[in-house]
Amino acid sequence: MIRQRCRLQLVVVLLFCLGLHENTLQAAQSFAGTIDSVQPRMVKIYGAGGVRGLEPYQSGFLISADGHVLTAWSYVLDTETITIVLDDGRRFAAELLGADPRIEIAVLKIDAAELPFFDLNEAVDLNAGSRVLAFSNVFAVAAGNESVSVLHGSVAANTKLSARRGAYATTYHGLAYVLDAMTNNPGAAGGALTDRRGQLAGLLGKELRNSLDNTWLNYAIPIPEIRSSIDEILAGNSRPISSEPDRRRPIESVTLASLGIVLVPNVVAKTPPYVDRVLPDTPAAEAGILPDDLILFVNDRLVNSSKILRDELLYIDRIDEVRLVVQRQQQLIEVSLFAE
Numbered sequence: 040m041i042r043q044r045c046r047l048q049l050v051v052v053l054l055f056c057l058g059l060h061e062n063t064l065q066a067a068q069s070f071a072g073t074i075d076s077v078q079p080r081m082v083k084i085y086g087a088g089g090v091r092g093l094e095p096y097q098s099g100f101l102i103s104a105d106g107h108v109l110t111a112w113s114y115v116l117d118t119e120t121i122t123i124v125l126d127d128g129r130r131f132a133a134e135l136l137g138a139d140p141r142i143e144i145a146v147l148k149i150d151a152a153e154l155p156f157f158d159l160n161e162a163v164d165l166n167a168g169s170r171v172l173a174f175s176n177v178f179a180v181a182a183g184n185e186s187v188s189v190l191h192g193s194v195a196a197n198t199k200l201s202a203r204r205g206a207y208a209t210t211y212h213g214l215a216y217v218l219d220a221m222t223n224n225p226g227a228a229g230g231a232l233t234d235r236r237g238q239l240a241g242l243l244g245k246e247l248r249n250s251l252d253n254t255w256l257n258y259a260i261p262i263p264e265i266r267s268s269i270d271e272i273l274a275g276n277s278r279p280i281s282s283e284p285d286r287r288r289p290i291e292s293v294t295l296a297s298l299g300i301v302l303v304p305n306v307v308a309k310t311p312p313y314v315d316r317v318l319p320d321t322p323a324a325e326a327g328i329l330p331d332d333l334i335l336f337v338n339d340r341l342v343n344s345s346k347i348l349r350d351e352l353l354y355i356d357r358i359d360e361v362r363l364v365v366q367r368q369q370q371l372i373e374v375s376l377f378a379e
Contacts, residue, residue, distance in 0.1 A: 073237040074172070074189055079126045079155040081187045081231065082108055083176045084133070084147070087118035098175040098187065098230035098243070099123070099147065101156035102269070106131070106149040109269065110229030111245055112138045116145055117343070119309055123149050128184030137272035138343070140335050141364070141371055143211045143245065144265050146272045157231065157239040159269065162262035165216055165240050169194045173222040173259070175230025175243055187230070192220025200247075200258070209247055210371050213264045216241055218257040223247060232259040289356035295349065297357065297378035299323040305345045312348040314365075322376040328365060335371070336364035 080101045088095025099110030108123060110116075121133040131149035138145035165171065173190040181187050196217040200209055216232065223246050230243035241259035295302065299321020303313045312334040317323045334348055335341065338355065339362070342348040355361055357378050364373050 070235075073235070077172070077174055077231065077233060077237045078186045080157055081126055081174050081176075083124040083179075083181055083187065084108075084110055084115065084229065085122040085124070086115040086120070088115060094179070094225045096176065096179045096226050097228045098177075098226060100174070100229075100231040100239075101154050102146075102159055103156050104152065104154050106151040106154060107136070107156075107273065108133065108147040108149065109242060110145050110147060111242065112140050112143045112145040113228055113245060116147075117309065117311065121147060123147065124181075124183065125151075125154075126184065126186065135343075137275075138341055139265075139268040139272070140341075140366065141210060142213065142260065142265050142268055143209070144242065144260075144268060146269060159239070159262060159266060161238065162266075163234055163238045163240050164261070164263070165194050165197070165234065167194050167196055170235045171216075171218065171220075171240065172233045172235065172237070173218070173220055173227070173230060173243060174233065175222070175227035177222075177224045177227040177230075179226050190220045190222055192218050192222070195219045209245070210366065211244070211260065214261055215244070215258040216261060218259060220257060222257045222259070223255065286354055288353050291357040293352045293355040293357055293359075293361055293378045295352065297322075298361065298376060299379070300328065302345050302348070309344045309346075312342055312345045322379060326363075326374040326376045327372075328363070328374060329367065332365040332367050332372075334363055334365050336362075338362050 082099045084097050084099050086095055093114060095115060097111060097113060097115045099108045102109045116135055123131045123133045131151060133147040133149050136146045136148050170193050174187050176187045194216045198215060198217060200212050200215050222243055227243050228245040231239060232241035232243055233239055239262060241261045244258050244260055247256040299318040300314055300323045301316040303315045314328060314330055314332045316330055317328050337348060337351045340351055342351055360375055360377060362375050364371060
């Protein structure tokens with residue numbers, strides 16, 4: 040209540056000093072009310088970082104009353120301990136329910152209930168020129184019960200990121216809202232884009248730099264572009280088969296050796312499944328897998344560590360096809376192979 044009153048008083052004083060009319064003051068009150076209605080749905084996310092100066096924080100927002108959080112898929116989530124801080128300052132340990140690196144989203148879960156949230160069924164579409172608000176913990180300004188930052192701008196264009204001919208390195212190549220506000224800075228990834236009435240419209244993307252002229256692109260992914268993937272994650276369809284306790288293993292399973300793949304040493308609890316070597320004259324070599332490829336999916340199941348990858352292969356019969364999605368720099372490559 041104190042934060043709302045102070046924010047409203049500041050807006051009113053500024054407009055009074057500018058000599059604006061009463062109806063403008065009423066609009067400012069409504070604008071402040073819109074911001075205050077969104078803030079409780081926003082969260083701050085803390086996880087991995089520090090290596091090469093990477094920031095260990097980003098943003099997210101609640102999509103259910105039971106503590107489901109939508110955010111951007113990034114290195115911040117590549118840790119055993121993910122912390123979520125709500126708008127009121129409460130802190131929770133979060134579980135990574137699932138992710139889809141192909142569209143750069145992830146869904147987390149905290150043990151909480153009766154939380155304010157964005158209803159994805161009520162997400163709105165935006166057109167070029169639409170006025171928008173971008174909510175995020177940009178630069179980690181908020182740490183406890185402070186409100187996240189809000190930027191005001193408009194949609195400059197609706198376009199496909201792939202139309203930019205690869206100058207912007209990203210695995211996502213679908214439709215995007217290009218924004219005229221500086222929304223995609225450290226910590227902003229996973230924030231919420233709303234219309235001027237506070238209705239959810241999109242997810243703020245990660246920092247995106249044009250390698251040709253060193254300019255930055257500010258964008259958000261429309262909710263309809265990611266809705267089906269979110270539903271799949273919430274339904275549990277993206278979780279590893281190995282996490283299902285009643286799942287039975289085949290008599291003879293696929294192994295990394297039978298595919299001809301040698302991973303980097305598993306030195307930490309959650310070592311990403313990077314390919315160290317590909318053995319010659321093996322299924323992996325014939326499929327075109329290369330050293331430094333990062334394996335993201337096995338048979339459409341997300342594998343975010345070497346251990347999970349090995350466990351997942353145990354549930355694939357040696358005579359069955361193995362479908363892999365690997366990331367090579369910023370390109371996603373799908374391959375199919377059979378064990379020797």
